[in-house]
Amino acid sequence: MKPERFASLWGTLAPIGRGAHGYHRFAWSPPELACRDWFAEQAAERGMPVETDRNGNLWAWLGDPGAGDAVVAGSHFDSVPGGGGYDGPLGIVSAFLALDLLRERGLTPARPVGVAAFAEEEGSRFGIACLGSRLMCGALDPERAAALRDPDGVSLAEASGLDPAGFGPDPQRLAGIGAFVELHVEQGRALTAPVGVASAIWPHGRWRLEFAGEGNHAGTTLMADRHDPMLTFAYTVLAANKEARLRGGHATIGRVAAVPNATNAIPASVTGWLDARAADQSTLDGLVEAVTVRATERAGRDGTSVAVTAESVSPVTGFDAALRDRLAALLGGVPVLPTGAGHDAGVLATRVPTAMLFVRNPTGVSHAPGEYATDEDCAAGVGALADVLAELACR
Template sequence: MTESFEQLWAELAAIGKDPDSGGYHRGGWTPTEREATAWFLDQCATRGLTVESDGIGNLVAWWEPGEEIPGTIGGARGARLPGVVTGSHLDSVIDGGAFDGPLGVVSALSAVDRLRAEGFVPSVPIGVGAFVEEEGSRFGMPCLGSRIATGVLTPEKALALQDRAGVSLADALKDNGVDLDRVGPSSLLARMGTFVELHVEQGRALTAPVGVASSIWPHGRFRFTFTGEANHAGTTLMEDRHDPMLTYAMTALAANKQARLAGARATFGRLAVEPNGTNAVPSRVTAWLDARAATAEVLESLLVAITRQATERAERDGTQVEMVPESVSPIVDFQPDLRNRLSAVLGDAPVLPTGAGHDAGVFSDAGIPTAMLFVRNPTGISHSPAENAEMDDCLAGVEALATVLKDLAR
């Protein structure tokens, strides 16, 4: 007998939670993320779902048409038809919230349970997906699993990525028993006739329990490297310094101002300082900018303005600055016919854009008909231990997802 949403949620929410901060630490291919994946596989086995995996570890568990008794499916029957896939990811940002990603996975399992309990038999397969390293918190590349699966990121570039400890993705995969020769574009995509991702809304725009995504803002991660001259904090006159920290600080302030003026988003959330001594003027500051905007033109203008001000400040400080894009994602406009269909099926659910990136955006860009459902976030806080969604809204999300799957899988 399958468990309720509340039971499933409680089980998964216990994995990788920091007892002090209440945040989650489930970086890709770390023990806690692997534990969460093992939990998912166990839940799929309990339901008799047929699990398929690609070379990087993306998973889709299939409920095939032709099942005779709810809860006892033994595997695929007949032709391997394309189907409707739903799900999300199990990894987290560093000290992240409980809902970002896992809500979509648990809701997908619960929606399948609900449809089976109703006696619904799909005309096409329904898949429950769990995609790896969506946050990019370990290897710095967001939507890593889906980017590799769709061929956006080549195996060579992907395997060379390193985490903060200098461990390459190749070594992390080998440590987890992955055959590196299998890493590449995924066979799973051939069966993804439609993809629907349920996700907690990561802002305060949604006032109804459930909404539908219209688009994903263009966004990217950009590495700024500020170089200067290391020196003694106590003996070096202020006017004699070539301090890259000052250049970085002005750039962070400039990014904040320019983003506000443009109605965009700009965040320096990660910093590395060398030599990182309390009593030393640094020689190098590396800072990562996350920038997002409603259009590609606004995003490009924002980056130009920030980089120009950084360069002008570097000239005054006697330092140098270099900006390198690490990942850039274009705007995603979800297929209007599909998103409008979902909104109508859900009783004219509100339709809204999002500034957050998702695997759904990568799959949409790959030509797969894709849509997203959002569950209300009462505070708008995300990527934080304070991230939250009320249980009634989560259950409304399960009901909405089941309704959508039923409509798409007839």
């Protein structure tokens, strides 16, 4: 596919939700709803009926999904706050374009082919990543989902317009899917060719670190009388970084909330969120344990306390080995590489044969406005995805 052709369709989606400080496409916010409208238009142009499933995921179908053994490609529209434009949408735009290539090559799928857009992959609105795919696959308690509220107090049911009684596993839908392929922009400068195939997703998780001290006046409280949880938080930020470097893992504390968060007040409490990932489970466990030990030790010195709570933890996800090797060979021996990021494909992989394709990221920037892939590499990704769909659905 010519890069210009990719760019032409990309340009119809790219402006939605883009601001001076990156993309803000929270699930079911006006920009994400506009992306869903765009999905419906693209499906209609290709004669593909669209449905929204019980968990808020979108599906467009070529052929009758009831026939079973469907091949599905797709990703998600939602972004982190101030995120990039490629993470998610590239997998949906490339799926529609890959179907166009199949048609132009005169190939008619022998199996139903779907394009999917999963809901709330980033967890930016309701706090749980891969919300739509997890619910579909039975990896999230529907009652917990029904109780979720965004920071403004809006429930998942209110935001989505869905019946909360319908949240939950969708075994019939899963049984009809023979393979799922998610194309995604690579996120860390690990891919030096235009396109690659995923081997696995690192085990990863989010832990809430609650530091409690004693709120007091910043001007009048003697330094020796303080129980300042900001000190314990700060020490833990540095300790997490150091422990991750020592172990070859990744640790980040990028989110913080202080109470009362006033310039002239020693905080009563500070909450930080630890995002930690590593190549294997024991390394990840060791990393989180080391951070916890060091935070607790420092809290003892600061006269504060720390409580560590796992908010979500995902074990290592190995993609279907046969499918992975078949696709890598089909694409001419492209690189096979792991990723530190979670994806809907990682959730689907527990239930159906699943693969991921990566498109090169020249800068390694992800989840930020600088996230980027060239039109040439994206077009190469479309071509690779078309080859994969031809291999899986048209033979």
